Amino acid sequence: MRSPRGLLRLIMLSNRDPEARLALLARNEAIRISLNAANKVDALVSVLREYGGKKVLVFTQNNELVYRVSRSLLIPAITHLTPKAERELILKSFREGRYRVIITSKVLDEGIDVPDASVGVIMSGTGSSREFVQRLGRILRKVSGKRAELIEIVTSDTTEPRASYRRKRSIDGGMR
Amino acid sequence: MKGELRPAYAGSEHVPLVDMISGILKGSAGRRRGEVEARIREVEAHGDYRMVRGFYDIMLAYCTFEPATALDPAPLRDFAFARMSEIGNYDQDTAVAVIKEGAKRFGIKEEEFRSAMWSDLPENQVLKAFRAPNPEDVIKEYNFRAVSSILLRSAYIRFWVSDRWKDALWAVKRLGLMYQLEGSSITVDGPASPLSSTRAYGLAISRLFYFITRAEKWWLEAGLAKGSRVLRASSDDPISSGTGEVTFDSEVERRFYRSFASLGTGWGIRREPEPLRAGSYTIIPDFLFEKGGIRVYMEIVGFWTPEYLERKFRKLSELKVENLIVAIDSANYRGKIPQIAGRMIVYRGVPDAYKVKALLAEIERPLRDELMKRAMSVKVAGDHLSVSEMARENGLPEDIMREALTKARPEGYVFDGSNLIGPGLAEALRKDIIALKTEDAEAAIELLKKRDIEATVSTLVELGLKVEWRGLEARLIL
Known part of the structure; x- marks a missing residue:
């Protein structure tokens, strides 16, 4: 910092500036989301224990969460940042059974590259739209028939459970 | 009276803020991008966060981020994922054990393995170099972007340039914008006018702004879609002028020219003929076809709406501008292609040279009959x-x-x-x-x-x- 006096002036300015306050609030929100994410990773651990041995596809549209899970549980991740070659390698390894679990923020295109997962896990959060969940349901149904299971991880202290309830009604009955 | 909209320009009073961000970047050599951005966010909380973010985005162009290690992360990841899957216990303790095993296998430290595994993610790349720009330039660039972002929401843009008007004119053309030339100013339909592909159109508009600002003197007036507020900006404002090279995608014109020229139609084809003036109204055709004294123009319109085409054809018939073929791109319009009187062809990718040839023949026929009648009545006298x-x-x-x-x-x-x-x-x-x-x-x-x-x-x-x-x-x- 070249001018500490400049910073001081800015801090003073921010007392009067509603936008600066908004930015502070946004930071607090980010911290809350991050705590929330830690709980979700724990929940995912127990889901994976319960479904040990089955092929599991984990979805969330939150990229940060994808990499957080990938890093802490060593689960291969597919996002828009994944190079094409690596994406193909991950899907191939999943089909062949070298990888049992994958996590992705992309709904994989229907028809091609559909991995034969029997369990789908949605880690909901900001950005998981209803269309996303419906499409996911279709993909899993198509691949695994009636035995596909769809699990949604929600946190209880937010508005998420209500959103999830609405979603379940919109996916048809074959799913749990 | 219309309300005037003045963008929140940055000025010399923001030089300390630019210096501060510059200082953070200078002191962040070797740090991960994620860390650098966390430090920038600290400043955001204390200043106008939009300006902080804006200045940082501009200064990113002066930064070089690279992965911290030369180790290829892909094989490390593959090892960890496959081993984890093999063990089958998805919990943090197992993950730690797998990383330990991987580090031994690749002959590196655990910590190294952990960081190298994700070294290619943007947030993990480290700041290798930063050339501090001149704060004045950053501020002017910020203002350029501030105006651009308003242009993206406007219903129309009217502008005037003191020089290089031909550049601006061809920018309007090649970007496929909907325009109207009257008098010495040019009016362009904004992306907020009813249009399906607003994103691509918006992008074209901001590239046009680049060409406007390249003139010695310029002004523009943009009407916001909602409400009647008007933005005015000019070369007197602290806005950076377009520097460097922006290239057009004139591939469509080039490919059409080649396919038509190789068709052997008997028509000569010329690119970029002089603008056609009719009263105060001007049309800038892309091509001129010539054959035996008959001249036909063609204009390629990338972006359009039915209303725009109607307006254009009405103007053409009012001004008795005949022999103009308008080629419209169907890619940027999702509705039903309207049936509008006039010589129009619809294309996707490149206009079909055969269709143009057929239209030319159609235009030529009555004109040729007329000329023939005159030729037959020429009186012959002499040896x-x-x-x-x-x-x-x-x-x-x-x-x-x-x-x-x-x-x-x-x-x-x-x-x-x-x-x-x-x-x-x-x-x-x-x-x-x-x-x-x-x-x-x-x-x-x-x-x-x-x-x-x-x-x-x-x-x-x-x-x-x-x-x-x-x-x-x-x-x-x-």
């Missing part, structure tokens, strides 16, 4: 007339004049395709040639040329002389 002179004197294309004379040869005249020779002169010439007493056709042609007749072998035949070909040589049979 020797050349077709090119007759065409010139009567303002007719040569091929039409020739065709008319072939169809209806004037009574008693000899016609060889280029010359009309009266009965008296024809007889005299025939006698002179016979008097040469030569078999050499070249000598006979020479004689005619001396009398100002651009003759060929067919002239001799038409004069009633017998010609026989021996190989490539014509001989007179006396």
Whole structure:
């Protein structure tokens, strides 16, 4: 910092500036989301224990969460940042059974590259739209028939459970 | 009165803020991008966060981020994922054990393995170098972007440039924007006008802004879609002027030109002819087709709406601008293509040269019939007339004049395709040639040329002389 006096002036300015306050609030929100994410990773651990041995596809549209899970549980991740070659390698390894679990923020295109997962896990959060969940349901149904299971991880202290309830009604009955 | 909208320009009072961000970047060499951005966010909380974010985004162009390690992360990841899957216990303790195993396998430290595994993610790349820009430039660039972002929400943009107007004009054209030229200013329909592909159109608009600001002096006025507020900006504002090179995608024009030229239509094709002016209204065609004095223009319109096309065709018919083909791109419009009177072709990718050829023939037919009628009524008087002179004197294309004379040869005249020779002169010439007493056709042609007749072998035949070909040589049979 070249001018500490400049910073001081800015801090003073921010007392009067509603936008600066908004930015502070946004930071607090980010911290809350991050705590929330830690709980979700724990929940995912127990889901994976319960479904040990089955092929599991984990979805969330939150990229940060994808990499957080990938890093802490060593689960291969597919996002828009994944190079094409690596994406193909991950899907191939999943089909062949070298990888049992994958996590992705992309709904994989229907028809091609559909991995034969029997369990789908949605880690909901900001950005998981209803269309996303419906499409996911279709993909899993198509691949695994009636035995596909769809699990949604929600946190209880937010508005998420209500959103999830609405979603379940919109996916048809074959799913749990 | 319309409300005026002034963007929140950055000014010299923001130099300390720019310096502060610059200082953070200077002091962040070797840090991960994620860390750098966390430090920037600290500043955001204390200043105008939009400016902080904006200045940082601009300064990113002066930063070089690279992965911290030369180790390829892909095999490390593959090892960890496959091993984790093999063990099958998805929990943090197992993950730690797998990383330990991987580090041993690849002969590196655990911590190294952990960081190298994700070193290619943008947030993990480290700041290798930062060249601090001039704060004034950052501020001007910020203002450039501030105006651009308003232009993206505008219903129209009217602008004027003091120089390089041709550049701005062609920018409007090549970017496929919907425009109207009246007087000395140019009005462009904004992306907020009803249009399906607003993102691509918005991008084109901000590139146009780049060309506007390149002029010595300029002004623009943009009307916001909602409400009647108007943004005014000019070269007097602290806004950076377009520097460097922005290239157009003129691939469509280039490819159409090539496919049309290789079709062999008999039409000449020229790119970027001069603008067509009709009153105060100007049209900038992309191509000019020419054939025997007939001129047809073509304009390629990348972005359009039915309302825009209607307006354009109405204007054209009011101004009696005929012979203009409008090619519209169907890719940027999702609705039903409207049926609008006028010569229009719809294309996707590149306009079809065959369709254009068919349209040209359609335009040519009545014009040709009209010209032919005039050519047929040309009065012939004199001993020797050349077709090119007759065409010139009567303002007719040569091929039409020739065709008319072939169809209806004037009574008693000899016609060889280029010359009309009266009965008296024809007889005299025939006698002179016979008097040469030569078999050499070249000598006979020479004689005619001396009398100002651009003759060929067919002239001799038409004069009633017998010609026989021996190989490539014509001989007179006396």
